[in-house]
Amino acid sequence: MKLRNVIQLLLLATVIMFTAPSCVKEGPMGPAGADGTNGTNGTNGEDGSVTCLACHSGNNMAQKSAEFAMSVHSSGAIAVDYAGGRAGCARCHSHEGFVQFTTLGINDLPVANPSAWKCSTCHGIHKTFEGKDYALRITAPVVPVVAANGAMDLKGSNNLCGTCHQARSAEPNKDKPGATYTMTVRTYPHYSAQSNMLLGNGFAEIPGSVAYPTKGTSKHLTDASCVGCHMSSFTAKQGGHSYIPSLKACNDCHGGTPSTNYNYGGIQTDTQAKLDQLREKLLALGVITKTTVDGVDSYSPKAGTVPMVQAQAVFNYFGIKYDRSLGVHNPKYVKALLTNTLEALNK
Template sequence: MKKIFIPFYLLIAALLLTGLLGCEGPAGPPGDTTIANLEGFKEGIKCGDCHNPDTDTVNYVWAKKYQWEKSKHFYGGTFADRNTAPCAGCHTTEGFIQRARANFPAQVAPTVWSVVTKQTNPTPVGCFACHSPHSNGDFRRRTEASVVLWSPMEGISDQTIDFGKGNICLNCHQPRSSYTPRMKTSMGATDTLKITSSRWYPHYGVQGLMFLGSGKGGGFEFPGKTYENSSHSSQTGITQNGCPTCHMVDPTAGLNGGHSNLIGYLTASGTEAFNTNGCLQAGCHTGTMDVEKYIGASSSLTGGMGAYEYVHAYLDTLGTLLADKGILNSSGLVNGNNGTSNASSSNPRTFVGPDGLLKAGALYNYFFIEHDLSGGIHNSKYAIQLLNNSIEEMRKP
């Protein structure tokens, strides 16, 4: 019996193996295309196209990863606790991709971006936020389409901006529509502006509107005053590609430029330094530069101080003046009318009439300039004029 059945079993096994190798079963359902599966893969793409064991002299993926780890996109985006639907669209890779897939719809208060959901497993804003290399087969940006910047100023229209490669940055580096009430541009004798939140400002992404400058709804422009922009706002080399022109230039070392987005940085010895490769491009500045002390066309506004130094120094002055009048507290937040505790629905900060409007404007400008984070460099003339006029107003009785 053993001599008969052993060959029989071998024959059955061979037939089964042949069937498995020679036939295909029915196609399965489409694969998952969430971020966990990297949005699928372009037909014909090979891992070795980008991931190779030799020195990468084409895409510099590993170098860019190292640069990114020095950026605020990596360590400063608070992705872990800003993963709710109103925040995740800019604070997480997953939320940003949701917006990108919907072609970056306009902001809708109070949900801000209706296409974004809470991210329970968030990751910081990284490579796959701005790029989709597996599905595209290259490192092009997800989009370079023009961007609509929401206006935080009542009566001033939203602004459409086209800065080429920098447009993808401006999808987040713009004001948020979740702050209320919007800053007014005029008020009658009995009109009021009632603030019920200690964080009365259009979030921290005001860089786009600071860059656009005068008349675009960024800062509060005091009636009767004149406002100008610095050359950054009109210089062709910058306006063609926006933020990357200065923030993503070739690094001078692994601590700046590129995907670190850093111009100012700390050296290995802990001293502050600046990557001025973007400043010294053709058509821009020439020679060596001391960024902190650079005066340029703003000298008549600063009394000879460098614009960067001036903005930092006098922003502190404006903050002190606002605190002296009980408008700001020691935490840098808005006080209610009692002058001692945070503004809230039960303790609002109320500004009345034309004079109140000017005080509210000074408060608004304080946050606008502070949250721009460039020390005036993005648009020095505009920032300094807003700052000077705000200080002048707050020094009045």
Template sequence: MRNSMYKLIGVLIILSFVLVACAPADEPAPQEPAPGDNNAQQPADGIAGLAMTNRISEEWKQSGKMFAVPSVAAREACAVACHDGYAFSTGEFTDPEQFDEEGMHFVGIDCQSCHSGTGQELMDTGLVSVPFADEEIQAGTGALCITCHHGRRDTRAIYEEYEGGGATRFSYPHYGPAALTTGMGGVEYPDVEYGHTPAHGELENTCLTCHMPQTADGYRDHTFQMDEQYAGQTCGGCHSGITDWNLNGFQDQVQEWVSQLEEAIFEETGSVYISSGGGQLIFYADEARTETLTPDQVSLEAFIAAYNVYLIRTEGSWGVHNPAYTRSLLQESYRALTGDELQ
């Protein structure tokens, strides 16, 4: 009895394969996409095709990436590395001298910058080099963002150069969120253990996970900016109930620490303001910002503190990119400079 039932099931299964294989080939063709709709793979509850492209284009226009900065886009190294979208994606630089003034053209970080050539390759491999580590780092699609947003300095070399008394200028961090997310890009004392918040820095697609959240319409936001309406979606899985970025007042705390460290630098060096210009940090020694200090007038500890304070003041997240690393970069800088702890 049992045996014959198994046989019957077997026959039914074979029959069903045969029936599927013999199904008529003239099934109705999938519906033609509507005119102008170049993407038939519309998600069930989202938008696609031109509607999505239009939305993304509008977002991109708010991103701060649509214009190139001519002064840097005109220099080959800066253009190819980050500052001209066409030079970045193709590696081809055209000297602006070859154009008369009207023909001169620079390209912002536009669609093709990220979606073709170098940009696309970075997303595909997920690997990116940074100057402060010997090996490439694995960053998922965020490798694309990191290639331009990593601070551009080998901070280990900077330490050695300054410690050896060989520095002729003050290196400065070139706007480096990834110097923090990686937990490696501040100037560190070689004998000190620094904190790290891997939960933030090692999210699967690093930068993208926070900066390009999935919109309600089913595509990734292209303003690249942090919008608090996504706080629950982006951070809530780990910080339940979060509604803004200033979790536990941490961003306020970091601003307070930055002020304390700056005060300590001013006290130790006699400078009154720290800024950057001409590719280096500048310690201004007078309110009118005419007098500046030179490397022989600034101790190693004061320089390290200034580099790190400037990094954290300009990278844009007030510590969120790596809370533990931010805390320890500021704390260790302060301790070495003053012998005290930050309050």
């Protein structure tokens, strides 16, 4: 009997436990309270298009386009028709080839209708839209065409220039070491090995009385740069996107009495004199040829097997000549190359 009473009590407790909450009802909602004071408005954001217009405004783009029209890159004067469509050459001789190379890594496909460089040759899609994000297609260290020349880091945006302005051939004694060398009519670095000259590598470093400077120590690499000298603020038809070296930039760095040319310390005069001596020596040795058309002389390597030092001398002559700075890019390196090359030929 007692057990039955206990069970009944437990059942009653269970029923009360589940039914009690349902009996508790929420009362009616009270009247709404007064709204609180509005908070302070946040600072207005900048219109997204304003960021773009900082660089892409009509005036800014017109200025850059006018500057760029002054450059040989814009005119396509550098063998676009000849080399712009050729596999292996197109990467640097046409807009299409450069974009293929920098975006896809392709370097061996011909281009059907090559065209000259334009804004989008060097500039791709922005990544951050902040600071100095100029959307340059390449800023990483240059991968050398000639592996033997080693790493080439011109620092940041200068590496874009170095991608094309580098040697395409190794100096003879690195190409095929030996006592002799079989030259072709293209025994030279290429027509635009400025990066190698600036870094101080890739030429035939024939031993001689003048020591070669340590690679990468040229003041025009460590204290200046491709961009700093060639793309300084556009002034007096120089700099900016014309890529014409800025004398103002030179004078700002060198100080003293402003110069009206690039012949600081007579470096260009001295280089030209030594180049002339070397050319005449190579002509006398019969390892280069001379052609005159309409009163203009031109010179080329002469194909054939020659002593190694003569092949190296030919390589250095054309490499320095085609650098076109007459020693300005790296005065100490050029002095060592020319002095030691002439000494070797005169032994």
